[in-house]
Amino acid sequence: MDWIRFSKREIEADALPQVCMDCGEPASCRVSKTFEYVPDWAALLLLAGILPGIIALIVLQRQMRVSCPLCEKHATLWRTKPLSLRVGWLIIPAAMLVCGALVHFAWMMFGSATNAWTPFLLGLLSGGLASASGWGIWVGVDYAGRGRVKATKITPEEIFFQGLSEGFVKAARERQQLMQPPFPPV
Helix, strand or coil: CEEEEEEHHHHHCCCCCCECCCCCCECCEEEEEEEEECCHHHHHHHHHCHHHHHHHHHHHCEEEEEEEEECCCCCCCCCCCCHHHHHHHHHHHHHHHHHHHHHHHHHHHHCCCCCCHHHHHHHHHHHHHHHHHHHHHHHHHHHHHCCCCEEEEECCCEEEEEEECHHHHHHHHHHHHHHCCCCCCC
């Protein structure tokens, strides 16, 4: 994976090469994506306090909308999330109730029936922790695999990308060299 810098003028002129940013194959479509960047050190401002830190993060955040060339395989890279990620959190309360009921009935059949709420609450807790952990891992795996292309720096005049395919970077650098005017004689 490689990196490259584009000027705001190149982005606005849609001057990115027709090569997939993710794999380097010929691009078949363009997907509009807003890239966001906050300097890494800005998170340290949260130590000054939650509210001042959040305000600083909002002020320091930079965004740039880019029409990204992608191949057919990667065309949905940023468009949608799987249904399991969008509604998967609904599994957590269902798993809590099922585990609570199972532990409650097992306790009633094999244990003492003096306090029925304790095993039910333990089941709720264990079901909630297990399902929340499972869903959290699923979200993390999806997030990690959802495109390596990211903006590493955004200024008012340029954007730096990292995680691009070598084919895209090569085509973009060739295009940038052709577009640059020759240096004046010294």
